[in-house]
Every structure is written in C-alpha cells, then in structure tokens.
Amino acid sequence: MTRLRFSAFNLALAYIALSIVVLAAFATPLWYTWRENFEERRAFLLGEEARSFTEVFEKSGPAGLARVIDARLAGARGSDDIILLANHQHVPLSGNLAAWPPEVPQAVGTFALNFRDRGRALNVLLVHTYLPDGYELLTGRESSRFRSLETLFWSGLAGAAGFVLLLGIGGGFLIRRLLLSEVQEISQTAGEIVNGNLSRRVPTQNRGDELDVLAQTVNRMLDQIEHLIHGVRNVSNAIAHDLRTPLAELRSRLEEFVVTHRSSEGSAEIETAVADTDRVIGMFDALLRLAEIDSGARRSGFVQADLAKVASEVADFYQPAAELKGLTLCFDTSGALTVACDPLLLSQAIANLIDNALKYAQNGKIRVAATRRPDDMVEISVTDDGPGISDRDKPKVVERFYRGDASRGTPGVGLGLALVATVAKLHGGTLELADNHPGLRASLLFAAT
Amino acid sequence: MKILLVEDNERVAHFVKNGLLEAGHAVEYAASGRDGMNLATAHTYDVIIMDRMLPGDIDGLGVIEALRGAGNKVPILILSALSDVNERIRGLRSGGDDYLVKPFAFGELLARLDALARRVQDTHAETTLSMADLSMDLLARKVTRAGKTVPLQPREFKLLEYLMRHTNQVVTRTMLLENVWEYHFDPQTNVIDVHISKLRQKIDAGGARPLLRTIRSVGYMLTADD
Secondary structure: OHHHHHHHHHHHHHHHHHHHHHHHHHHHHHHHHHHHHHHHHHHHHHHHHHHHHHHHHHHHHHHHHHHHHHHHHHHOOOOOEEEEEEOOOOOEEEEOOOOOOOOOOOOOEEEEEEEEEOOEEEEEEEEEEEOHHHOEEEEEEEOHHHHHHHHHHHHHHHHHHHHHHHHHHHHHHHHHHHHHHHHHHHHHHHHHHHOOOOOOOOOOOOOOOHHHHHHHHHHHHHHHHHHHHHHHHHHHHHHHHHHHHHHHHHHHHHHHHHHHOOOOOOHHHHHHHHHHHHHHHHHHHHHHHHHHHHOOHHHHHOEEEEHHHHHHHHHHHHHHHHHHOOOEEEEEEOOOOEEEEOHHHHHHHHHHHHHHHHHHOOOOEEEEEEEEOOOOEEEEEEEOOOOOOOOOOOOOOOOOOOOOHHHOOOOOOOOHHHHHHHHHHHOOOEEEEEEOOOOEEEEEEEEOO | OEEEEEOOOHHHHHHHHHHHHHOOOEEEEEOOHHHHHHHHHHOOOOEEEEEOOOOOOOOHHHHHHHHHHOOOOOOEEEEEOOOOHHHHHHHHHOOOOEEEEOOOOHHHHHHHHHHHHHHHHOOOOOOEEEEOOEEEEOOOOEEEEOOEEOOOOHHHHHHHHHHHHOOOOEEEHHHHHHHHOOOOOOOOOOHHHHHHHHHHHHHHOOOOOOOEEEEOOOEEEEOOOO
16 A cells, blocks of 8 residues: 555656646747847947937937937836936936946947936946937836736746646546555455455446446456356255265264164274274365465454464363373463454364474473464474475475374375464464474464464 | 154264164154154154255255244254364254264264253253262362262363263263364374373272273263263
C-alpha cells in the first residue's frame, strides 16, 4: 500500500513539474519577443517625435516649439509622455519636468534612466536631441505603466503556475483516492478469499474502464477457483462417503463375527483383520484431512490463541508416555505467543512432532520450546537425541507416504510430517528440520501477528 | 434403553441393530429421513442414532432440525461419513448431541449411547462426586480414597472427574481424548493408556479393590461392581 501511495504521489509531482516547464517554455520567448518589439517601437516613436519637434523648432524658433509642446501636453494630460525643452544652460523653457535631470548624458541618443522629478520617482525611456543654438530637447515616456504590464505578465505567469500546482496536487490526490480505493477493494477481496471466504467478489461498476475490466477479470478468476475448490471438496466428500461405507460394512461384518464366535478358532485372526481395517481407515482419514487443510478452507476457523499454551498442553499430554519410556520431556517458553491460528490443527502438528521424537529418542531428553525469536518469528521446536534425519532425506520426509531408513520397523504410515508441513503452510509458516548433534530439531516457524 | 436407528445402509443398520439388541436394548429402525421423522414424533425414545446422509427429500440434519424446532429434546447421536471438523461442528450445531464418524467400532457406539442417555438424567450441578470409597470435591479440587487424600495433577483430576461422571459406563479412548483433552485427532502412541495407568496407580494404590478397569478392545470403566 505504501508503495502505491508513493507511486500516485510521484505521478502527481511529475505532472506538476512537466506543466511548469511547458508553461515556462511557452512564456519565456513570448516575453522576450514582446519586450524587444515593444521597446524598439517606443524608441522609434520617441525618435520620430523628437524629429518632428526639431522641424517645428527650425520653422518657428524656441517660442514656437514651446507653444506646440504646451498644446501637446495640454491635450494629453495624465499621459506617460515626458517632454522638456531647455536652453544651453539646461534651464527649462517648456515641458512637464521641473528641472533638467542631471542623469541625462551629454551624448545624443536613447537612454533608459531613473531619476526624481518634483519628488516623483520616474523610470523613463528618453531620447536626447540637440537643437540649433544650443537648445536641447528631451522626449520620453514614463515606463511605470509598462512596468505594471510587466508585473501583470509575471504575476499572471506565477498565478498560472500556482493553478497548475494546485490542480496537479488536487488531481494527484483525487487519482490516488480513486485508484487506491479500487485497488484496495481488489486486495481486500483477495485477502478475504485467502482467509477462506471463497464467496467474496470485487465490486464492479460496469464503467468499462481499465480498473473495472481488471476487477471483472479477477472475479472471473475467482469464480473459476471457487468452482475448482468446490469440485475438489465434492470429490473428497464423495470419496469419503463411497469408501467409508464399504469400509464400515467390512468392519461391521468382521466385528459381528468376533462377537458371535467369541471363543471359536480363528477369532484372533479376525480381530487382527479388524485392526488392519482400522489402519486403512486411519490412513484414509489422514489423507482426507491433509486434502482438507491443503484447500485452505480451515482458515475461516482461525482464532487468536496462545501458541505457548497450545504447545505446553500437548507436551503435558505426552508427559506420562515419555516417562514410561524413561525419557524426560521438558517444556520451555518465553511467555504468551498469541497468533491467529487453528489451535486444534496446531495441537495435532505438535503432537505428531512429539510422537516422532518419542519414537526415535535414544535415552535422553526431548525438549519442546515455544519462543519468540529476535527476528520476531514465533518458533515451536521439538528436539530429540535420536538418529536424526540425513540431509539427503530432509526434503523427502515431508512428502506423503515417505518413510526414511530410521523409520522402517516403527509404526506409522508416513503422513505425520506431511501433516505438520501442511499445517505450517496453512498458517503461512514453515517446518524446518535441523541437526541437533545428535538428533533432530524440528521447528514450526510463524510470523508473529 | 429404547433406541431409534435411522440408517439407509442395510448392512450397517443390520449390524448396529443386532449389536444393540444383544446389548439388551429395544431398537426401532427407519431407512429414510421421513420414516425416522414420523417414528421420532410418534414415540418416545431414550436416544436416537441418526445417519447424516439419507436418501429422499430430508437428510439427517434436516430431521434433527425439525425435531429440535418442535421442542423434542431426545439425545441424538449423528453417524456420518464426513470426518471434517467443520462437518462435525455443523452436525452439532443443527441440534445433535454427539458425532461419530463411520466406520466405527461397535463398542465406541455403545459407550457413546450410554453416555448420551445418562447425560439427560444428571444435569443438575453437583459439588461432590462419589462412588464406593472414592470421593471428589469439585470446589476444593480434592480427591480422597477411603478417607485418604489422593494428590492429583489438574489434568488427572479432569480425567477422573469424567470417569466418575460416567461411573459404571464404558468410556472409550476417543471419548476421553475428546472430552478431557478436547483433541479430535488420533495420537499414534497409546498416550491415553499411559494416562489411565498413572491415574490407576494413584487411586487404586493400596485400595481394597481396584475401581478403574480396562475393558478389552473398547476402553475403560470406573466401577465398584464385580
């Protein structure tokens, strides 16, 4: 889930960054082109104005130009135009500046200047022209409106970037929520099915989008799995019924014979036949039970239980049997180990391990331990001092019906460790077989929940 | 005991019926759920043996649910070919009192029927149990034999309590496993026998007569009779 959250967040971030880059790539050349054209055009217009004033001066002298300038300024009051006519001592004759700005260079030309006039800070593009008889003329345009336009441009750009940012983050969150909720539904459903609730399905909206199609595909897959599992269950139920009934008949026939011919010859043989039948029934039960656990249906019966208590009770159960064989069976624990499990199946698994240890232990000690390891795994181990299992045989002993060399001549059919391994798998754990030098150390390992 | 047997398999029905008759019980027999239902509502039985899978429109669990729905409290033992723990739970939830998986030893069936029929008689809460010169104080968790205290482990106490509640009845190893330890699997080693012999050493040590008997090929019985 954490990974998904990051992927959605990163996606949103990447989109925001991309949008801002596109915005900048679009705005920057626009800005420069606009600015250059605009300034050139203004400089050209100011030059034109200066030229036309020069013509006026040449025709009608300083007084004539002053009149024209006054008329011009009167007609455009409040505009950004700056005009100043001054004599060779820079005494203003006409125009809208109070004094000749000292910042104006001697040279003729176009200048962008900052100066103060009547306490007003001005940012002006100026054309400086010399007129005949030492008169000088300044024509210019205040740039503050232009500056405000520039500010407007930049703030517009910043606003657009902010909007993109907001949209990106908002959209990212929205996508994440949508995506996460649908993916979460799918994973939640899968989780419930793993826990044995086979009838669960992913909700679909019939929108036909990719997630919906995915959900539908998952549902079809689940239908198929449910169908198969029910098939397996029906088959094993049918086998159970069909095979148990003749076995029941056989057993009852034999038992009836024993009862009615109690002291007659051959009744001992028949009693052995009853015991043989019981062994067949026992194997058959063990196989059915393995199939049932394998199907995972037992997971629906999981409860929170203390594994240490479960293990100690099984050890307690076998205590007298160990004493009878002259063995010590001890139990150690580091405290309560509560996990979600099927306590009955775990009892059986631990019982099988202790049963094996009782069979093979030589003359010493069987140690049953339930501990929480430093890596946070819960471990139930049964250790004996018997012949152990060779490395070659270790992977094989958990297979059904496999019997190692040491087990020849001992009772059992070779399903004990297979059941232990299957129970471990049902609980998401493993069965580990290790050497105890001498003997075997069999451990059931579970993730602590 | 008057017993109703509902079982569709002729061979098994014959065997069970003969065995029960030989054990001195009166047996009536039905081969289908509907017949069983009719007999069970028309007559009073001490215990009913109900096969789970029956031909026709109503199976064993259906009959049990119908009987329980009508307020019939007769003890019912379910016979089933389904050994699955979940199936056992379903059977008991439908109103059955015990669940025996086919194939079974006849001794096992008989012992369970006895226990079921007896259960109805003594449902009141007791604080002491006693038989012959053996007595058990359930509150003080104390056991005495001929006035002398017998020290018992908690599990031995529970085992003896179960045996004392079923005095003069045969209890099988499976019954002990299910009721004293609450395990539903078959331990390959004869663990139950060892527990019993340990208990026997404690309660029958130095006693005038042994109380805890082994019933060959079936189980055990706590009895003062000869």
